[in-house]
Amino acid sequence: EDQVTQSPEALRLQEGESSSLNCSYTVSGLRGLFWYRQDPGKGPEFLFTLYSAGEEKEKERLKATLTKKESFLHITAPKPEDSATYLCAVHPPPGTYKYIFGTGTRLKVLA
């Protein structure tokens, strides 16, 4: 069965303390892997799409990477405003249409 697992479930960092979030998946024929940020009381906000192993995308302090089995969201020198829940989702093979979301990592960055 297609599955997406995110770890850790929750992460507390000091401001400036770099770390990585993990998204592992068991999907054959991956068409895309997506990262979103969700703030409390708001809808998820699209961050990145990765389509093939070895691909990397960057935005400010965030860098997403993709292998054949997992994706990492690296956060370099985080700030308190980076605190949010980070969700990953995969787009399965043609004909299924459906994203599969992970359960997210709740990140808290302390000043």
Next chain:
Amino acid sequence: DTAVSQTPKYLVTQMGNDKSIKCEQNLGHDTMYWYKQDSKKFLKIMFSYNNKELIINETVPNRFSPKSPDKAHLNLHINSLELGDSAVYFCASSQGQIYGYTFGSGTRLTVV
């Protein structure tokens, strides 16, 4: 502002009532979705329309009925509301199915 807007933001209602949530996008996207987010923050697809055609119809109670009058609008009607329907419902849109989604800000439904 270009966005996905859904109304109402909050909905508190009694068991057994019928309610609707409306969604509109002005991004020119051809695909729209309804997602349910439970208390553990897990997002689960309910329905999806592509150019007004239903393409995803997950196993949800038939008390839930989507309607897409045009490709910019997707509404969700819920009959005979139950306590277990309490959740946050998100509308989203995308251009095709392999690109990032734009989500609305959600409707928090509370059934009492």
